[in-house]
Amino acid sequence: MTEATNPSAWVIWGGFVLAFVFGAIANKSNFCTMGAISDVVNMSHWGRMRMWFLAMAVAIVGTTLLHTQGLIDLTKTIYTRPNVPWLSMLVGGGLFGVGMTIAGGCVNKNLVRVGAGSLRSVVVLVFVAISAYMTLKGLFGQWRASFLDPVALDLSAWGLAGQTLPQLVTKLTGMSGHAGAWLTAAVVSIGLLLFVLKDKRFRANNLQMVSGVVLGLLVVAAWYLTGHVGHGENPDTMEIVYFATNTRTLESFSFVAPTAFGLELLMLWTDKSLLLTFGIASAMGVVLGSMAYALSAGQFRWEGFASVEDLRTQLFGAVLMGFGGVTALGCTVGQGLSGVSTLAMGSFLVLGSITAGAVATMQYQNR
Numbered sequence: 323m324t325e326a327t328n329p330s331a332w333v334i335w336g337g338f339v340l341a342f343v344f345g346a347i348a349n350k351s352n353f354c355t356m357g358a359i360s361d362v363v364n365m366s367h368w369g370r371m372r373m374w375f376l377a378m379a380v381a382i383v384g385t386t387l388l389h390t391q392g393l394i395d396l397t398k399t400i401y402t403r404p405n406v407p408w409l410s411m412l413v414g415g416g417l418f419g420v421g422m423t424i425a426g427g428c429v430n431k432n433l434v435r436v437g438a439g440s441l442r443s444v445v446v447l448v449f450v451a452i453s454a455y456m457t458l459k460g461l462f463g464q465w466r467a468s469f470l471d472p473v474a475l476d477l478s479a480w481g482l483a484g485q486t487l488p489q490l491v492t493k494l495t496g497m498s499g500h501a502g503a504w505l506t507a508a509v510v511s512i513g514l515l516l517f518v519l520k521d522k523r524f525r526a527n528n529l530q531m532v533s534g535v536v537l538g539l540l541v542v543a544a545w546y547l548t549g550h551v552g553h554g555e556n557p558d559t560m561e562i563v564y565f566a567t568n569t570r571t572l573e574s575f576s577f578v579a580p581t582a583f584g585l586e587l588l589m590l591w592t593d594k595s596l597l598l599t600f601g602i603a604s605a606m607g608v609v610l611g612s613m614a615y616a617l618s619a620g621q622f623r624w625e626g627f628a629s630v631e632d633l634r635t636q637l638f639g640a641v642l643m644g645f646g647g648v649t650a651l652g653c654t655v656g657q658g659l660s661g662v663s664t665l666a667m668g669s670f671l672v673l674g675s676i677t678a679g680a681v682a683t684m685q686y687q688n689r
Contacts, residue, residue: 330566330597333552337544337600341607344540344575345434346615348608351533354431355654356422356680363684369527372518373534374658379514380538381663385545386507390500394549398564398571400651401666402484407651408671409473410466414649415657415672417642419679423687425639428654429577429647433605437612440625445633446640447581453644454582462645470649487665506665541659544574548600568599574663576656578647580605650675 358370422428435443456462492502549572552565580601616622627633661669
């Protein structure tokens with residue numbers, strides 16, 4: 323198989339290109355989930371929150387279209403499985419929300435900051451990666467697997483093949499799977515769009531409007547890349563597989579676990595069992611896309627820690643983000659955009675717990 327026809331190469335390089343655009347847009351538009359929540363809590367300003375909701379709505383519609391047209395199979399994602407580890411999602415999401423608040427931004431925001439010259443964010447991401455890896459395979463992982471993950475809800479016991487809202491609607495109403503998917507997607511996305519577009523100031527903000535749409539489309543494109551372009555027969559084993567993804571199934575953007583896998587790859591580069599993947603390439607793409615925009619706009623600035631106290635706080639937040647992101651199966655992008663685009667109930671649960679953790683931390687800081 324030549325490099326040009328190798329599905330792994332298409333997935334890796336395609337993920338890099340998509341994430342490059344994601345990083346550039348996130349930098350230019352100041353896209354930041356923690357910042358959006360902070361704007362609402364501290365200033366009652368909903369501009370960045372509306373941009374995030376707009377990206378969600380676009381991602382939901384686009385992902386539903388791909389699934390109902392048979393271009394991808396969302397039932398294979400890690401988000402839609404019938405087993406719902408609700409305690410892990412609540413605890414992991416809440417701790418991630420606390421961590422991103424005291425660290426001044428989520429993992430995606432820190433990737434963007436690295437591209438803009440933040441050495442502080444380099445250190446934060448290293449500790450996120452270490453904590454995430456410990457939660458995947460190390461000491462934190464033993465705690466997660468022993469105490470949190472076993473507390474789960476098995477929806478298959480109630481006749482549900484997965485945990486998505488469309489599957490629940492289909493079960494309750496008896497309508498077809500495609501009809502249930504479009505009904506649910508329409509209700510959620512139209513509700514989001516009505517909230518987003520009712521604000522005149524936001525409608526007049528072309529940067530945030532366009533950025534929200536494009537970010538949502540990039541999530542959809544990532545699903546298509548890993549779930550369609552990267553789905554095929556492995557010439558070595560003759561099995562149908564998803565190429566170049568860490569989860570061995572289709573993926574869209576998520577940045578906590580990929581930082582851990584990226585650090586592992588760098589440390590064990592000569593280990594031929596470790597390969598570059600979509601997740602690692604997408605994390606690199608966000609950094610370089612942000613850097614390209616920062617350099618072109620004259621905004622690249624070297625930045626370090628303000629004080630030892632700042633260092634201590636940032637590192638504590640990084641550890642919480644690494645543990646929380648893996649435990650909750652995703653971050654503000656991994657669950658808040660990619661997971662939500664599948665309409666998985668667990669993704670909405672994680673999104674709520676991340677928001678609650680962030681809001682509680684902000685209110686505590688304010689007091």
